[in-house]
Amino acid sequence: MEALEILHGGTFTTIQDLGRKGYQQFGMPAAGALDITSLRLANRLVHNNACQACLEITFIGLRILALRDILIAVTGGNLMPKVNESPLPMWQTVPVRRNSSISFTGVRDGIRSYLAVAGGIWVPEVMGSKSTYIRGGIGGVEGRPLMTGDRLHIGPPATGLPRCRVKEELIPHYGREWKTRVIMGPQEDYFSRRGIEAFTSSEYTITPQSDRMGYRLQGPVIEHRREADIISDATYLGSIQVPGHGLPIILLADRQTTGGYPKIATAISVDVYNLGQAKPGDRIRFFPISITEAHEVRRNYERHMESSMETLP
Amino acid sequence: MQGLGELIPSYRSLLVEYDPLVIGFQGLKDQLGKIEKRLSHGRISESRRVEIPTRYGGELGPDLEFVASHSGLTTEEVIRIHSSQDYLVYMLGFTPGFPYLGGNLERIATPRLKKPRIKVPAGSVGIAEKQTGIYPIESPGGWQIIGRTPLKLFNPLQPPHFLLAAGDVVRFMPIDEREYRVLLNHGST
Numbered sequence A: 001m002e003a004l005e006i007l008h009g010g011t012f013t014t015i016q017d018l019g020r021k022g023y024q025q026f027g028m029p030a031a032g033a034l035d036i037t038s039l040r041l042a043n044r045l046v047h048n049n050a051c052q053a054c055l056e057i058t059f060i061g062l063r064i065l066a067l068r069d070i071l072i073a074v075t076g077g078n079l080m081p082k083v084n085e086s087p088l089p090m091w092q093t094v095p096v097r098r099n100s101s102i103s104f105t106g107v108r109d110g111i112r113s114y115l116a117v118a119g120g121i122w123v124p125e126v127m128g129s130k131s132t133y134i135r136g137g138i139g140g141v142e143g144r145p146l147m148t149g150d151r152l153h154i155g156p157p158a159t160g161l162p163r164c165r166v167k168e169e170l171i172p173h174y175g176r177e178w179k180t181r182v183i184m185g186p187q188e189d190y191f192s193r194r195g196i197e198a199f200t201s202s203e204y205t206i207t208p209q210s211d212r213m214g215y216r217l218q219g220p221v222i223e224h225r226r227e228a229d230i231i232s233d234a235t236y237l238g239s240i241q242v243p244g245h246g247l248p249i250i251l252l253a254d255r256q257t258t259g260g261y262p263k264i265a266t267a268i269s270v271d272v273y274n275l276g277q278a279k280p281g282d283r284i285r286f287f288p289i290s291i292t293e294a295h296e297v298r299r300n301y302e303r304h305m306e307s308s309m310e311t312l313p
Numbered sequence B: 001m002q003g004l005g006e007l008i009p010s011y012r013s014l015l016v017e018y019d020p021l022v023i024g025f026q027g028l029k030d031q032l033g034k035i036e037k038r039l040s041h042g043r044i045s046e047s048r049r050v051e052i053p054t055r056y057g058g059e060l061g062p063d064l065e066f067v068a069s070h071s072g073l074t075t076e077e078v079i080r081i082h083s084s085q086d087y088l089v090y091m092l093g094f095t096p097g098f099p100y101l102g103g104n105l106e107r108i109a110t111p112r113l114k115k116p117r118i119k120v121p122a123g124s125v126g127i128a129e130k131q132t133g134i135y136p137i138e139s140p141g142g143w144q145i146i147g148r149t150p151l152k153l154f155n156p157l158q159p160p161h162f163l164l165a166a167g168d169v170v171r172f173m174p175i176d177e178r179e180y181r182v183l184l185n186h187g188s189t
Helices: A036-045 A193-201 A269-275 A291-306 B025-041 B064-071 B075-083 B177-188
Strands: A002-009 A012-016 A054-058 A062-066 A070-078 A081-083 A094-096 A101-104 A109-117 A151-154 A164-166 A177-184 A204-210 A214-218 A239-241 A249-251 A263-267 A283-288 A309-311 B004-009 B014-018 B049-056 B087-092 B099-102 B117-120 B124-128 B131-134 B139-141 B144-148 B169-174
Touching (some): A002 A012, B049 B075, B049 B177, B064 B075
Antiparallel strands (some): A002 A151, A070 A094, A081 A101, A164 A309, A204 A283, B049 B144
16 A cells, blocks of 8 residues: 655665565675664564565665654654754654655765665565665666655554654664774785784775775775785775775675685675674774674673563553 | 585585574584595585577667777677677676576677666676676676677566576577567567
């Protein structure tokens, strides 16, 4: 059923879910939400299945008209959302009446909001996912960002379930400084001692040449031992490539599945999800941890996700 | 094996995705080690062979002449060298369905274009140094385009989504303009 009309697509709004699984061996990027944590929480707040699609709203300007009474939740970056003229509370279930408008009016914290609608945004699945992959022109609405006049359908919403909110202590405050934990390698040995030292002890800045494929960073050059090329191999979410110029690139959801630059380290997934909220000019530092520590972080993360909700009074 | 996710093969490695909540790193490493040991004694199964009908030269292969003059050969010789050998698909990457092919192309090796094209049509067969490949979707690209295949290498809307997989063996088969048109129309119906 039709539920939303796009009055203005804003800077860059796409439909995303958990991503396209199983086709990376064929060169197909996974796509999917950058900030998976916020996507999962948004779906949970409206009692959607975890694999439902949401709107990923980057920066400002999106305006939507509700074509029927709906339940929504907005999580992630605070883009100063409003229902008609009033502030829309984030991180909780919000009923929105037919003919209301929802708009994203400014950047207060972070850069990407996730909007879930009870029932899930319904678009045809392409290769098992609703995620928009812009470069391939597939998924979402015709493989492109949303624009004025698009009408979005939703699936049947769960009914009779309580309205919820995310517990206060679990609501993130992003800021502009990022501490990203990494596991060193797989091609750590392509870098000199000085190169590794620069990577682990310097502050880097996220440049405007950053998008859903990856973030390009500016900062102290990371020195290679010899050549800066490897025989191409697979990349992963959070892979940190360092091409010949010595400046790192963090690979994200829309990354190419293979690459020919050595990878000095891999950022742990939980921290990569957060980086979905980083914006040009933000500063980032890397902290090496062990695989065992990374797994412990993951277990704690899942525990927090499990107990993240409370019923609204 | 429980907890395994995607497997991404490349020239000399295999990326194994796993769920650390299901299987630990050491456990996975041990199990993979056992499989690897068994592999070295086993035989690699027969490769799937895929023929790639290709219209060489003309509008569909605008760089064939350049590759020929760069190699000091005639265009016919370039076509013969390119189409008379088997290529192993080592991996797919760059864009969905793009095959990295291994073969012996020393004789017709040609550098990439100085200025990459903004749009290379889907199906274009190209050469870059000693490599050859096929563009599955329209994309920017700097390879020397010597021909085009009417086959669809990538179809997001309908399975099988990909014509090729790592481990396949491909061979290019020269076709004329008429055959190209017929196969193109056949593919689209």
